[in-house]
Each structure stands twice: as C-alpha cells, then as structure tokens.
Amino acid sequence: MKIYLFLVLTICLSGVWGCAGKVARFDPLSGSRSGYPVTAPVEIVRDQQGVPHILADNADDLFFGLGYAMAQDRFTEIDILRRLARGDLAELLGVPIKIQGLSVSRVDLTLRTFRFRQRAEQGLAAMAPEERALLESFARGINRFLEDAGETLIFYRMLRQKPAAWRPEDSLALAEMMGMSQAAGSIISEYYLERLRRLLPAEDWEIFVPFYPAGGPIITDDRNFSGGQSRLEVPNGPRLGSNNWVVSGQKSESGRPLLANDPHVPTFLVPTFWYHVHLRGGGYDVAGMMFPGFPCFGAADNGNVAWALTNVMADHVDIFREKVNPENPDLYLADGQWVPFAKQEEVVKRLVGRPLKFTLRTTRHGVVMDSGVPGWKVDSAADEVLVFKFIDTDLPRFFHGYQVMAQAQNAQEFLAGAEDMAQGPMAWNHVFADANGFIGYQATGRIPIRPDNSGVRAREGWDSKNDWQGYIPFEELPRLLNPKKGYVATANNRVELPGYPYYITSDYVGPSRSSRITELLEQKPRLDLADMKTIQYDVKVWEAQHWVPILLADLEGAPEPRLQQAAAVLAQWQQEDYRATVDAAGPCLFEMFLEKFPLAVFGDDLPQRLAENLAQAGMLSPALERILEDPSSKWFDDRATKAKETRPEIVRRAMDQAMRYLEKKLGQDPAQWRWGELHHLTLSTTLGVITIPRVTYLIGTFELPGAPETVRASGSMFDPKTGFADMMAGPSTHYLVDFSHPREIIWNATTGNSENPDGGRLGNTTQAWLKGDYFTLSLEEASFRANGMGILILEP
Numbered sequence: 001m002k003i004y005l006f007l008v009l010t011i012c013l014s015g016v017w018g019c020a021g022k023v024a025r026f027d028p029l030s031g032s033r034s035g036y037p038v039t040a041p042v043e044i045v046r047d048q049q050g051v052p053h054i055l056a057d058n059a060d061d062l063f064f065g066l067g068y069a070m071a072q073d074r075f076t077e078i079d080i081l082r083r084l085a086r087g088d089l090a091e092l093l094g095v096p097i098k099i100q101g102l103s104v105s106r107v108d109l110t111l112r113t114f115r116f117r118q119r120a121e122q123g124l125a126a127m128a129p130e131e132r133a134l135l136e137s138f139a140r141g142i143n144r145f146l147e148d149a150g151e152t153l154i155f156y157r158m159l160r161q162k163p164a165a166w167r168p169e170d171s172l173a174l175a176e177m178m179g180m181s182q183a184a185g186s187i188i189s190e191y192y193l194e195r196l197r198r199l200l201p202a203e204d205w206e207i208f209v210p211f212y213p214a215g216g217p218i219i220t221d222d223r224n225f226s227g228g229q230s231r232l233e234v235p236n237g238p239r240l241g242s243n244n245w246v247v248s249g250q251k252s253e254s255g256r257p258l259l260a261n262d263p264h265v266p267t268f269l270v271p272t273f274w275y276h277v278h279l280r281g282g283g284y285d286v287a288g289m290m291f292p293g294f295p296c297f298g299a300a301d302n303g304n305v306a307w308a309l310t311n312v313m314a315d316h317v318d319i320f321r322e323k324v325n326p327e328n329p330d331l332y333l334a335d336g337q338w339v340p341f342a343k344q345e346e347v348v349k350r351l352v353g354r355p356l357k358f359t360l361r362t363t364r365h366g367v368v369m370d371s372g373v374p375g376w377k378v379d380s381a382a383d384e385v386l387v388f389k390f391i392d393t394d395l396p397r398f399f400h401g402y403q404v405m406a407q408a409q410n411a412q413e414f415l416a417g418a419e420d421m422a423q424g425p426m427a428w429n430h431v432f433a434d435a436n437g438f439i440g441y442q443a444t445g446r447i448p449i450r451p452d453n454s455g456v457r458a459r460e461g462w463d464s465k466n467d468w469q470g471y472i473p474f475e476e477l478p479r480l481l482n483p484k485k486g487y488v489a490t491a492n493n494r495v496e497l498p499g500y501p502y503y504i505t506s507d508y509v510g511p512s513r514s515s516r517i518t519e520l521l522e523q524k525p526r527l528d529l530a531d532m533k534t535i536q537y538d539v540k541v542w543e544a545q546h547w548v549p550i551l552l553a554d555l556e557g558a559p560e561p562r563l564q565q566a567a568a569v570l571a572q573w574q575q576e577d578y579r580a581t582v583d584a585a586g587p588c589l590f591e592m593f594l595e596k597f598p599l600a601v602f603g604d605d606l607p608q609r610l611a612e613n614l615a616q617a618g619m620l621s622p623a624l625e626r627i628l629e630d631p632s633s634k635w636f637d638d639r640a641t642k643a644k645e646t647r648p649e650i651v652r653r654a655m656d657q658a659m660r661y662l663e664k665k666l667g668q669d670p671a672q673w674r675w676g677e678l679h680h681l682t683l684s685t686t687l688g689v690i691t692i693p694r695v696t697y698l699i700g701t702f703e704l705p706g707a708p709e710t711v712r713a714s715g716s717m718f719d720p721k722t723g724f725a726d727m728m729a730g731p732s733t734h735y736l737v738d739f740s741h742p743r744e745i746i747w748n749a750t751t752g753n754s755e756n757p758d759g760g761r762l763g764n765t766t767q768a769w770l771k772g773d774y775f776t777l778s779l780e781e782a783s784f785r786a787n788g789m790g791i792l793i794l795e796p
Contacts, residue, residue, distance in 0.1 A: 026149040027072060027759045029790030033148075036794040037064065037140060044069050046789040049775050050752050050761030051276045051287075053784045059282030060137045065794060066279060066295055067141025067166070073754040073761065074271055075145065076155050078174075078293035079163060085120075085173035087112035090356070091349040092161065105356045108348045113360060113367040114180055114390055120172035123395025131400055135168035138295045142166040159351065172395050174293045179425025180390060183316035185507045186455065187388065188617045190319045194386070194458040195379050195610065207623040207635075208614075209456050209506065212494045216511030217518050219429065219441060219488065219495045220480045225518040241492040241509045241729060242310035243536070243711060244299075245517060246431040246439045249739075251486035253528040256739035257433035260532045261299045261308030262731035263289070264713055270683055270699070271762060272732045272749045274298065278779060279406075286406045287745055287777055289733055296402035298428075299735055301745050303779055305408045306737040307432040310490045314427035314447045315505040318468070320365040320387040320461035321380070332363055332385070333462040341368070365389045365461050387461060391425065391446045391471070398424025411438040411481075418444050419474045429490040435742050440481040441488040443495055443504075447472045453503045472502050489517045491711075512542040512709035520711075529738045529746065536734050537772045538711040544578040544590055550628070551593070554648040555655065566655045569670045580707040582676030587707055588666065589673075592658040595718050598624055600654040604639045665723065676703030678723035679716060681730075683751060683766060699751065699763040702770055706730075734774065743779040748772075760789060 029046055036042070042065040043055040052069040056062035070078065083089040090105040124132060146153075146163050156163050189210060196205040217225050242263040249255045265273040278287035288300025299308045325331035331338040341361040348356040361368040366389045371378045380386045401420025408414040411434040418430060427445025448455075448468040459466045478495045480488055492509035496502075520535045521527065548570050555567040566589060573586020580587040598620035603611050614620050627633040631647035638645045666673045683699035706712040715729030736746040748769045754761035768775065778784050785791075 024152060025154070025756050025758065026152040027754075027756050028792055029759070030792060032793040032795060034795040036144060036796060038794060038796055040796065042068075042794040044792040044794070045785055046761070046791075047777070047784045048787055048789070049276075049765060049777075050754060050759075050789050051278065051777055051784075052753070053278040053280065053287075056281035059284065060133055062279055062281045062284060063134045063137040063295060064141040064144075066277065067138040067143075068145045068794065069141075069277070070275055070290075070292070070295075071142040071145035071166075072149075073756075074275070074292065075142065075149075075153065075163065076755055077269075077271065078142075081177075081293050082166070082170040082174055084111060085116045085177040086170070087117065087346075088349065091351060092159065092164075093351065105348045105350055109346060109356065109358055110369075111177070112346055112348075113369060113388065114176070115367070116173040116176040116180075117169070119176050119393065120169040120395065123172050123393070123398075124169045127396045127399065131396070131403065132168065134295070134403070135171055135399075138171065139166045139168045161351075171294045172399070175291070175296075175395070175398070176393065176425045178291065178294070179316065179393075179427075182311050182426060183314070183390075185313065186315045186317050186505065187319075189507055189619065190317070190456065190458055191386075192610075192614055192617065192619050193456055194319060194321075197457065198381065199606075199610075207626050208619060210508075210622045211506065211626075212508045213511065213625075217489070217493055217514040218497055219443075219490050219493060219514075220478045220497055222480060222483045222485055224485050224522055225515070241513070241713065241715075243489075243491045243513060243517060243713075243731070244308035244310050244429065244431050245487060245489035245521065245535075246308070246433050246441075247521070247527055247532075248433075248439045248482070248486045249437045251521075251526060253526045254738065254740035256742075257437060257439050258527060258529065258532055258739070259306050259308055259431065259433050259737040260536060261289075261310075261431075261735040262536055262733065263298065263309060264715065264729040265732050267681060267714075267730035267732050267750055268683065269732065270751055271753055271755050272751045272765075274733045274749070276733070276747070276749065276753055276777065278777065278784065280779075283407050285779060287779055289735060296399070297406055300406060301737045301742070301779070302406065302408070303435070303743040304410060305405075305414045305432060305434045306739070306742070307405065307414065307430050308735065309428040309430055311492055312427040312429050312443055312445055312447075312495060313492050313505045313507045313509065314445050315455040315503070315507065316391045316425070316427065316446070316448075318389050318448070318450075318455060319458040320363070320389055320466075321384045321458050322363050322365070322368070322387055322461045324383055324385055326383055334364060335462070335464050361385075363387050363461065365467075386458065389468075391448060393425045393446065394423035397421075398426075410434045410436060411440060415440075415442060418442050422446065422474050422477070429492075429495065431488050431490065433737070433739060435739060437739075438482060439488065440479065440483075441490065442479045443477045444474075445477075447477070447502065447504055450503055454506075455503055456506050476502070478504075487521050489514060489521060491517055510543070510709065513711055513713065516540055516542045516711050529736060532736050532738075533734075533746075533772060533774065535711060536731065536736075539580045539705045539707070541578045541580050541587065541590065541707050541710055543709060544573070544586075547590070548574055548578070551651060551655070554631075554651040558652055560652075560656070562659050563652055563655060565670055566659050569673075580675060580679075580710055581705050582674060582679075582703045584675050585670050585673035587675045588662055588678050589655075589658060589670075591679075591707060591716075591724065592662055593655055596657045596661075597651070597654040600650050600657070601627075601635055605635065661720070674703075675705070679704050679707075679714065680723065681750075683763070697757040697762075699766055702766075734769070736774070745777040746774045747777055748774050 038061040040057040042061050045053040054065040087108040090108050143165050244261040247258040252258050274289035286300050286302040288297045290297050323333040325338050344360050346358050366387045368385045369378050397420040401417045404417030422444035430442045433439045449470050491513035493514035494508045569589045598615050627635050636647045636650050681704050682701045706714040716724035733749045749765045752761040752764045
C-alpha cells in the first residue's frame, strides 16, 4: 500500500516543475521546422481540444512524430514514470520527500526487485527489427524534442540537470510496471493474509479472504441479469477499477454497435493519465487513449474496429515463503537441499547525499523482499523470507499484438492481435465491436496455472510441487462472442462461469457497478448514445439499497437524539433512491459510517497498526461482508468491555462517531449537509500537496458527485481535515464509439493532454468532464483540421 501511494503521488509531483512557471517553455503548435531525421514531412495537427493528429508517410516517421508530440505535451510525466520503472528516480529527484514513510531512494530499491529494466532490455533484444525500429523512432522523437527544448523545461532548470535521453527499452519497462500495478491488490492481499494466518486460528483468518458473491453479474454469462441480491459491499480502501460495455445492433436505436469505456485511474494526475492521439500513416489510421510513455493504445477506434478495456484483476503475483538455513543465512531450502541465494549489488544514486548500496538476494522464485529494501519491516516467520514472483512475459509478442490490434480491419483480426498482446504483463477485459456488427468480449493476459487452483495464500517455496505449471492458454481464456442478450459489460467483476477449470483471481471488485450497469442496459429494449452518456454519469449507490435497511433496523428505537437524526438522514436518502449527488446529505453519513464501521468491529480483535493498515487496504471488507447478516457474530463483541455486544450496538457506536464528525465538519443541522462539501477533486500541478510560489498552477477544486462503487466512480481517500479527496481511482476519460459514425470518438477528460498551462491544452477539457459534456475526436481530415490549435510540420 505504501509503495502504491508513493507511486501515484510521486508521478503527480512531476507537475510541480514540469507544467508551470514564467519561463517560456518551448511549445510550438504551428510552423515548419527542418533538419529532422525523417524521410518525408511529418505533420502534427492539433484539433480544437489540442489532441495531436500525427500524419506521416511511413510507420517509422509516424512514431518519431508521436514521440516528439508526447514529449512536447508531457515529458516530465513520462520521465518520472520511466525512472520509477527503472528504479533511478532518486538520481533525478533525490530530495528529502517522504510519503507514508518511504523515501525516493527506498522506492527505487523496492521497484528494482521486480527487474523491470532487465526484463525490458531482454524483450527489446528479442524483438523483430521492424517493431524494434518503431520503439527506436519513438525514442528519437522524444530526444529530438529535448534537444529543441534546451533549457526551457523548468523542472530540470530547477534541479540544474539535463533530461536523460529516452531509450527504447524505457517504454517496455513502463509497460512492465503498469502490468505489475494491475496486480497490486493481489500483492497486498497475499501479504496481509500471510500475516493474519500466523496471527489467528484458521477459522478466523479465513474470513478475511476476498470473495465474489453468488448472484453478482458474471461477464461471460449470456443470460440477462436477474438483479439478484448482491453482497453487502464495504467499498473501503483504494480500488483501481474501470467500466466498459458494448451493445449490439439488435439492441441499439441505430442498428449499429455502441461501445463505452471509462478506465479508472488516478483522477488527480495533471495532465490526465491517458494520452489522447490520432496516428495516420504507414498502415495506421487509429485514435484513442494511449499509455503515457508506451506507444500503444489501451482503447481505440480505427473506423473498422473499436475496443475498450478494464482490469481483469488477474492474480499475476504470488508470494513464496522461503526457509532460511538457521546455521547459514546465505542458504535457503529447495526440495530438500540447501542452496545459496544469488546475490546482486544494487547502488541507488541520489541527487543529494551518498549513494544507497544494498545487496538483493534472489531465489529460484524471485528477489527476496528484505526489510532493508523498503526501509520498513517486512513481516515474516523468524526462519523465513518472502519472495514476490511476477509472471514471465513475452514482450516482443506483446508489442506486436498491440500493433495488430491498432490496424485490425475486423473482429477476427483484432482477436488475432489480442492473442499476442496477451503474452505481456497486462491483463484486460476487452470488449470490442466491428463495422460488420460483430461484438464480443475477450479476457487477455498471462494467468498462472497453480497446482492448487488458488492464489490467496503465500506458497511454500521449499517444495517445487507448489510452483506454477505454465499459463492458461489463450484459447482457454474466457470469452463471449455475439451474445444473445445483445450486450457485454465489465466492471472488474467476476469473469468466469462456475465450473471454469482455472483460478483467475480472488480479488474481483464487488458487483455494485456491474449490477447497476447491467440494470441500466436492460431497462430499455434499444439504446442510443445519450443512454451511454447517462450510464457513465450515473451516481446511484447500488450497495446502499442493501445496507440502509439493516442500518435503519439497528437504529430503530435508539433513544439518543443524534442517532434518531442519523436514521432520518438515511430514510430521506432512501426516498432519494440512494443517489450520491453533490447536494445530498445521505452519502455524507453513509460513506462516513463505512469509514468508521470496519475498525469499530475489528479494531479490538487485531493489533491497532495492523487493523488500520487492513482497513486502508480494504482488507476488512470481506470479513465484514461475511458476518454482517449475523447480528450475534462473535466479531461484534467488544473485547474491551464486560458486556457482550451485538451488531446493533456496534452500528450505533460507529454511527455516533460518524455523526459527531459531520456535525463538526458540516454543521449541527443535517438538513444543511451537502456531499459536495465533503467530496471533492483538486486538479493542480502539485495536487494541493505542495505549494511553490510562482510555480504551482491550480486548475481548481471541484465538488464531485459519485462514490467509490457508483458507475461514475470515485476512489476517494479520507482525510479528517479535508474530507474525501478523489485521488486513487476514477474515470479520468470517458470514451464512446457509435458505429453509425464509426470514425468518431466521443470523449471527455479531467484535463487536456499538456503539462504546460500556458499552451491552452491543460485545463481546457475540465469543465466538460465535470458537467458531462463530450467532445468529438474525428479521424476525418476535414474535421480535425477545422478550427484547430495549429499545424506543426517536421521536415527532413
């Protein structure tokens, strides 16, 4: 959890220097410049929203132009990202920044244990020459922009450093790190479950194991959703999720497919996470959302095929327990034999101070996570160490697959590309459609085959019978093609039907968003683009319709006026259909109660620091969901008192705490409480964390509707001083394709593409994103040239 928070916040701190200041940044939008390493002129046409449309005669020149445009728009951001992946951020940013107790150098050392740089170098060396050339051209474009920009990038002026050249393997290292971040939930779950396993009896620790409830939507189920009883979710802790769905022509007003996507990434990133771009030339004519620093589209449309993505939540990582020889700590046990740890010296260079030197130990499963690596105690048994094993990848096939997907002319060609893409570090729920009316769903990713078909417990590394047995073959990954029900929807919910022979994950996100999306998709026999927009901005808190009746029953008869007021607030919200609008009081109380309740239940059963960490990671939620409908569960009894408490007593205790906080924060009269006063998003180059005079650029602080598990999701973090800040996960981009106009993407985003506030491409999309207004990104030249921001021509 600490590493994850540091990654997100450190990326954003790049904006402190990269985006603002009075120094005139080199940022040409128009004109013709010569002397570039291209074979023919490359045009960078920026449309009305500043989205670059890059036109070239061949693929190498096209990727040069892409690298140039991306660096011009956001070099500081992609530099921070690639340095995180390489583990050399402290060499640039070695200032005494600490977040959650982690220094930059310790983050570098921790990330080096995943070997992203080495894996990327190996992948690049194995690439086919024509695709390696694309990454080399992309790198040349970035580096030429740096040469042109000189000393105008204020971030590097302040540090008195020159930007380091981009290397082709940096893009692949970024992809590896992004893939690992998808599995962050699995890492956290396994680590804390291992701690709980050693702390509690089996019947107690196992209630904390994540699960997906019976009755929740399953992605590959071709039956209409019954709307059955979902589990009583506790959306506690950060969840990086997403929504996508595709509707067939039989269910659309136009008779043509509709496709929707809103990937949930950190919403406070400035500029917005996804790089919106259009590539034309060398066999490409495709636009969409590109990964920053990695020149591939996460979701895109080429007029013939469009696709969207969400996280499968696949369990890509296992923790292996390794036994250490008590007489010789340089040896570990492997199938009855004591074998030596492999060792590698790591030196983390720092901008300020002496280098950090450390010896990484490696077993046959991976690098040991020693306590000295992150700088805080890694809890393991006295005679054991923990090793994180990440999936092996085939980066050449992975990158090739993305290029095939971008150029696919129909669904079959798209699936052929997806098979190669699936050999990489990322696992996606892809929904897709083509101009012929074909729609479908395909799970992608390298998902390990485990001998026990489970991934929730740390594995005994000393016995090879516990090792992975390869990966699920692509043809056996879940899919659903041309469903009879006329749509497929995913929201990080369960993928596989009962009886599927392989374990994918136990970390599926609960069914609130998927239930609400399917409910809305099934409300009308035929849907149009306006319906897609309405669904993307829906703010009904689905799980509240299960929670609130229980809470009202437990509050009934409470003599305290404060609790009577709480019941009135919840009853009124019930009448409002549980909508988390900015003017509602109900979500203030409901979300604050959920903040207090898990620790009120489990705080007396676990060590305080562990309980707080589990709550922050969302790890108390499964246990609470298992016991909630049993009012007399032993977990509701407070060990600190002589009385035997039941659920109503603990509900009232947590509700009283929530009410007291809200009275202090929002006032004594609940009728005046507004969710928007408590729930907000700050968009600035420092996220409001650090203010630097004449450098910080504030787009604004905005009241936000929605909640963690509404369709319009908000993965908020709670701070007692400020309330719920939308930071961890949300729909930074909304993306729609209507195949009645297949060469148009309908979209909006938290910010524009650029980190330069003086360039007109930073805060220019924010109001549309807040209001639910959309722009059109056209693949037609007459449209994207009309009234654009400028045309920059790079000539030989």
